[in-house]
Amino acid sequence: MARIGPLSEPDRYELLELRSSGGEGQLWRGSLDVDGVQIVVAVKVIHASRNDNLTEWRTRWQRQAELLRSLDHPGLVKVRDIFEGPLPHAAGAADPATNTLYLVMNWVEGPSLDEWVARNPNRDILDSAKVLGRLAAAVDYLHSGAVTGSPVLHRDIKPANVIVTDRGAVLVDFGFTRVLTDQPMSMVGTPAYIAREVLESNAHSAASDRYSLGATAYYAITGETPTPSDRPAMVRALTDSAGAEGREDIAEHVLSMMDPDPSRRPTGAVPWAQQLAAAAVSDTTLTVPRITPSTPSPVAPTPPGRSR
Numbered sequence: 325m326a327r328i329g330p331l332s333e334p335d336r337y338e339l340l341e342l343r344s345s346g347g348e349g350q351l352w353r354g355s356l357d358v359d360g361v362q363i364v365v366a367v368k369v370i371h372a373s374r375n376d377n378l379t380e381w382r383t384r385w386q387r388q389a390e391l392l393r394s395l396d397h398p399g400l401v402k403v404r405d406i407f408e409g410p411l412p413h414a415a416g417a418a419d420p421a422t423n424t425l426y427l428v429m430n431w432v433e434g435p436s437l438d439e440w441v442a443r444n445p446n447r448d449i450l451d452s453a454k455v456l457g458r459l460a461a462a463v464d465y466l467h468s469g470a471v472t473g474s475p476v477l478h479r480d481i482k483p484a485n486v487i488v489t490d491r492g493a494v495l496v497d498f499g500f501t502r503v504l505t506d507q508p509m510s511m512v513g514t515p516a517y518i519a520r521e522v523l524e525s526n527a528h529s530a531a532s533d534r535y536s537l538g539a540t541a542y543y544a545i546t547g548e549t550p551t552p553s554d555r556p557a558m559v560r561a562l563t564d565s566a567g568a569e570g571r572e573d574i575a576e577h578v579l580s581m582m583d584p585d586p587s588r589r590p591t592g593a594v595p596w597a598q599q600l601a602a603a604a605v606s607d608t609t610l611t612v613p614r615i616t617p618s619t620p621s622p623v624a625p626t627p628p629g630r631s632r
Contacts, residue, residue: 326412328354328367328426334410334418337367337428345371348381348499353431364431365404369412370424378425382408385427388498392429394471399462401487401496402430432494437483437540441547448567449574452544453601458492460597463537467530467593475504477528481536482517483543504530516549520584531586537593538581541600545578552582573610574603 329336341353349370392403405428410418466476479500519535521527539550546561562575590596
């Protein structure tokens, strides 16, 4: 097994299993020896192709780590360590002439939401609503600015960035997370889960995060990628889903979070998720609140950047 660590302790962590590879780097399941006890951790290793611009990535990951260290919610992954060190190597064989960037987080055991959907073809809407409950609470916590004083935007909420555990969902991958200010942000994310106002004018806001939550909920319920350009098809997919057969009120409730007008989306993720869960166990028709459009306050738009 390969080892990694800072130059002062290059064998601190053991890399056990490569779990995924994305735009930033590889994600490994690893372990840390603490008094003879092996603690499982998640290790993100930056891609070698990024090492030419390591200073920029170091700043980005340090900002991500500091932000996550300040947050405390069971629906958010926690950061343990960030460092530069030799490339992965056999125990005792670190090459100090090599160098790359590592981010270590607590390990969250469970499948990603897209894996969970694939493994549970017989799920019903209540199963999905239970998963979405803690995810909604995590989103509201970020947007509350309880620690930072300003809302925190995740900016990449999607099924692959949600881990399903026995206790509920955990939101991971905070590489694009920013505190909401009047400073411009680049456009990032996965197109099917990005709000229209972000795609069209790069206008990020808490409402655009909640859009992504709604799109993720749609996927959790239907197993299909959202198609906002064909709303009737999304209504059909929702009303064909187990536990929601013929329930157009449930379909309208889910899709209210994906309203093209950000000012018309529900302003609280938790009440929205709670109402969905309640509808899943009741025949009472959901009444989708009609929100009077108002002028939203997103981050000032900037020229679109690269999506991933």
